[in-house]
Amino acid sequence: MSAPVNHDSLWRRIGRRLGLIKPEEPRRLTVDDVTIVDRPMLRRAVAGTVVGNLMEWYDIGVYGYLAVIIGRAFLPDASAGAQSLFSLGVFAVTFVARPLGGIVLGQLGDRMGRQRVLAFTLIMMAAATFLIGVLPDFSVWGVWAPILLIVLKLAQGFSTGGEYAGATTFITEYAPDKRRGFYASLLDLGSYMGFAIGAAFVSILQLTLTADFMQDFAWRIPFLVALPLGLIAIYFRLKIEDTPAFQEAQDAAKAAADEAKASVDAPKGVIALIRAYWRELLTAFVLVAAANTVGYALTSYMPTYLTGTLGYDEVHGTLLTLPVLVAMALCIPLTGHLSDRIGRRKVLFIGSISAIVLAIPAFLFMMHGEIWSTLLGLVLLAFPVTFYVANLASSLPALFPTSSRYGGMGISYNLAVALFAGTAPVVMEALVQMTGSSLAPAFYVIGTSIAGFIAVVVLKESARRPLPGAMPSVQTPEEAVELVETQDDNPDLDLDELFPERLENSEGDEPAEGEQAEKV
Numbered sequence: 001m002s003a004p005v006n007h008d009s010l011w012r013r014i015g016r017r018l019g020l021i022k023p024e025e026p027r028r029l030t031v032d033d034v035t036i037v038d039r040p041m042l043r044r045a046v047a048g049t050v051v052g053n054l055m056e057w058y059d060i061g062v063y064g065y066l067a068v069i070i071g072r073a074f075l076p077d078a079s080a081g082a083q084s085l086f087s088l089g090v091f092a093v094t095f096v097a098r099p100l101g102g103i104v105l106g107q108l109g110d111r112m113g114r115q116r117v118l119a120f121t122l123i124m125m126a127a128a129t130f131l132i133g134v135l136p137d138f139s140v141w142g143v144w145a146p147i148l149l150i151v152l153k154l155a156q157g158f159s160t161g162g163e164y165a166g167a168t169t170f171i172t173e174y175a176p177d178k179r180r181g182f183y184a185s186l187l188d189l190g191s192y193m194g195f196a197i198g199a200a201f202v203s204i205l206q207l208t209l210t211a212d213f214m215q216d217f218a219w220r221i222p223f224l225v226a227l228p229l230g231l232i233a234i235y236f237r238l239k240i241e242d243t244p245a246f247q248e249a250q251d252a253a254k255a256a257a258d259e260a261k262a263s264v265d266a267p268k269g270v271i272a273l274i275r276a277y278w279r280e281l282l283t284a285f286v287l288v289a290a291a292n293t294v295g296y297a298l299t300s301y302m303p304t305y306l307t308g309t310l311g312y313d314e315v316h317g318t319l320l321t322l323p324v325l326v327a328m329a330l331c332i333p334l335t336g337h338l339s340d341r342i343g344r345r346k347v348l349f350i351g352s353i354s355a356i357v358l359a360i361p362a363f364l365f366m367m368h369g370e371i372w373s374t375l376l377g378l379v380l381l382a383f384p385v386t387f388y389v390a391n392l393a394s395s396l397p398a399l400f401p402t403s404s405r406y407g408g409m410g411i412s413y414n415l416a417v418a419l420f421a422g423t424a425p426v427v428m429e430a431l432v433q434m435t436g437s438s439l440a441p442a443f444y445v446i447g448t449s450i451a452g453f454i455a456v457v458v459l460k461e462s463a464r465r466p467l468p469g470a471m472p473s474v475q476t477p478e479e480a481v482e483l484v485e486t487q488d489d490n491p492d493l494d495l496d497e498l499f500p501e502r503l504e505n506s507e508g509d510e511p512a513e514g515e516q517a518e519k520v
Contacts, residue, residue, distance in 0.1 A: 101161020185336020
């Protein structure tokens with residue numbers, strides 16, 4: 001069945017061609033259209049989002065660094081290999097709930113606002129992590145102990161499903177166009193500093209306490225600390241307002257409802273969102289899978305790999321990753337800034353190619369068995385992560401319009417981490433045990449990064465350009481004036497994309513969507 005013809009648009013074009021209607025002047029950018037970033041609010045938004053992100057990934061990280069001990073506490077009668085697989089499997093369970101959290105919280109974030117949902121994710125994560133710290137082990141509750149551990153990890157996963165998608169959406173909508181890569185990369189600075197703080201905390205406990213006391217009680221301390229840390233992070237997050245882009249979209253939707261207009265882009269349901277943006281969702285999915293496979297190999301699998309496969313003691317298994325994580329976290333804003341200068345695609349190409357080239361040398365150096373070679377291997381593994389993750393936070397939200405950005409990010413990001421990133425530690429450990437080769441994880445990293453390279457090829461460049469569905473964003477009034485004056489020659493501005501009505505009102509237009517369908 002053909003779509004209805006837009007008769008109003010058709011008669012308007014006929015009138016223009018007959019000379020009965022004077023062509024309208026194309027819509028142009030004015031200073032009033034440009035969003036000038038409120039710097040104090042931007043600083044509060046960055047602080048609230050980064051601190052919250054740090055808190056979330058601290059909670060996720062401490063489990064990875066205590067996986068061996070937790071496996072013994074909740075599955076004491078199993079073999080060492082089964083305990084490792086159990087603890088890593090429980091870690092992967094967190095990611096099973098992430099797609100559901102991403103879908104539900106993403107839909108709510110596009111309708112209720114980013115800030116409210118992000119406050120909820122923090123509260124839920126802090127509560128679940130604290131409860132893991134007080135959960136009785138197998139010796140007290142028997143089989144119910146591992147079951148309840150899985151339930152609490154599912155709650156963490158649901159929370160995290162809305163966290164990263166919302167945090168990236170939030171910060172990219174606040175940031176000025178020319179510095180979006182830098183500001184968005186601060187999120188991953190917070191993420192990896194959260195991992196590093198978790199590693200440092202666990203290492204201090206392992207160095208200062210006996211192994212027996214660590215196994216009996218002290219492993220709970222990092223989880224108990226989550227509650228006061230969560231309260232601090234919630235305080236920061238409640239001090240920020242929703243983004244200007246979201247508020248503008250809400251105002252436009254309200255005005256459209258008042259005037260009975262159907263052309264304003266409204267938040268889409270899950271099925272409609274997938275139909276409208278399946279290409280963007282697929283691109284984001286592949287990029288996230290590639291980046292987070294190598295990322296979680298470094299952050300969550302390495303303690304188990306170094307301890308169980310390479311024979312390091314538990315202290316060194318955690319401690320060796322710490323300086324690498326800190327150095328990588330500090331370099332992430334530099335690669336974010338680099339993407340603002342040379343483009344997101346070039347930086348992501350560096351990430352994917354370096355993962356393919358360096359994966360095997362990285363694991364070979366670690367297998368050499370010396371401290372220096374293990375550190376060098378970890379650095380080689382961290383190099384592609386630095387270029388990958390610093391730019392996902394700015395590249396992926398730019399694939400979706402404001403009205404569906406949180407939802408699109410929630411689906412694509414969380415499905416990818418559920419199927420690839422969250423399962424990376426358990427898949428890599430299973431590959432090692434099945435093949436008997438300590439080099440097996442390197443080939444898994446290579447395979448996912450080949451797919452990531454292909455995704456970068458089709459990715460649209462977004463550096464220095466306005467987000468879809470939003471007006472340009474700058475830091476000063478002077479920048480706004482300059483942007484308006486140079487709009488005809490600015491390669492980072494597409495006026496037809498900013499103002500779709502220009503195409504409809506111009507002479508010699510292509511047939512409207514309804515007319516094209518009618519002809520077909």
